[in-house]
Amino acid sequence: MYRKEIQQLLNDLACVDDINYYHSLRTGYYLSRFVEVEAGKQFLKQAWVTRNEFVAIGLLHDIGKVRWPREVLLASERLRDLGRDRVLQAWNYIIEHPLGSEEIIMEYYKKTGNRFWERIAQGVAAHHENYAGDGYPLRLKGSEIPLSARGLRLFDYFTGATEVRRHSKYPRRPQEVLQFMRKGLGTHFDPYWGERIIEFLTNVQPPQSLDQWYEKELEHFLSS
Numbered sequence: 657m658y659r660k661e662i663q664q665l666l667n668d669l670a671c672v673d674d675i676n677y678y679h680s681l682r683t684g685y686y687l688s689r690f691v692e693v694e695a696g697k698q699f700l701k702q703a704w705v706t707r708n709e710f711v712a713i714g715l716l717h718d719i720g721k722v723r724w725p726r727e728v729l730l731a732s733e734r735l736r737d738l739g740r741d742r743v744l745q746a747w748n749y750i751i752e753h754p755l756g757s758e759e760i761i762m763e764y765y766k767k768t769g770n771r772f773w774e775r776i777a778q779g780v781a782a783h784h785e786n787y788a789g790d791g792y793p794l795r796l797k798g799s800e801i802p803l804s805a806r807g808l809r810l811f812d813y814f815t816g817a818t819e820v821r822r823h824s825k826y827p828r829r830p831q832e833v834l835q836f837m838r839k840g841l842g843t844h845f846d847p848y849w850g851e852r853i854i855e856f857l858t859n860v861q862p863p864q865s866l867d868q869w870y871e872k873e874l875e876h877f878l879s880s
């Protein structure tokens with residue numbers, strides 16, 4: 657029953673930026689695999705989110721970027737190429753985007769009163785907060801950060817670092833990224849769940865076709 661809305665939001669993102677579109681699908685893919693394993697099931701219980709809510713948090717976390725002006729969206733990864741004023745403008749957009757995502761999703765909550773949207777909004781709003789309290793936009797710390805966002809933080813970092821981005825055509829190797837992430841347990845990442853998510857990511861298969869996965873995944877949202 658949420659299929660149409662989720663598809664519409666992601667289509668909007670695909671229209672402005674295919675890299676962020678596939679980044680969102682890839683993040684959703686890993687979350688959908690995580691909730692199949694025992695650690696993932698435990699995680700859902702402790703985070704008080706359903707399977708579909710958690711996958712939707714992954715799919716929609718960067719949806720606030722649809723509001724970015726094209727030049728910021730397409731240049732934001734090469735800030736050194738911009739002039740001073742445009743660097744400041746770009747930073748504003750970067751810092752604001754989790755709240756932008758929250759706002760877009762809360763529109764659906766306001767319209768329907770359905771807590772499905774509210775729980776997704778809570779997760780996306782905090783997806784750049786760091787466990788030690790030096791993330792953005794609110795500098796939340798430790799358990800102040802909703803657990804769904806603390807979990808997403810690891811998947812988002814992993815997908816971002818291992819895929820092709822505008823500033824780097826050469827994605828980093830998954831094992832190297834995971835090793836680096838291990839050093840961020842307790843600072844960037846939730847130490848308890850971080851360890852479990854890193855272990856999961858060490859063994860999980862990457863997607864064969866994100867488009868095919870997405871088509872199938874959308875069927876879950878017909879009945880949620």
Ligand SMILES: [Fe+2]
Pocket residue numbers: 717718753754783784
């Ligand atoms: Fe983000």
Ligand SMILES: [Fe+2]
Pocket residue numbers: 679717718812816
């Ligand atoms: Fe992201």
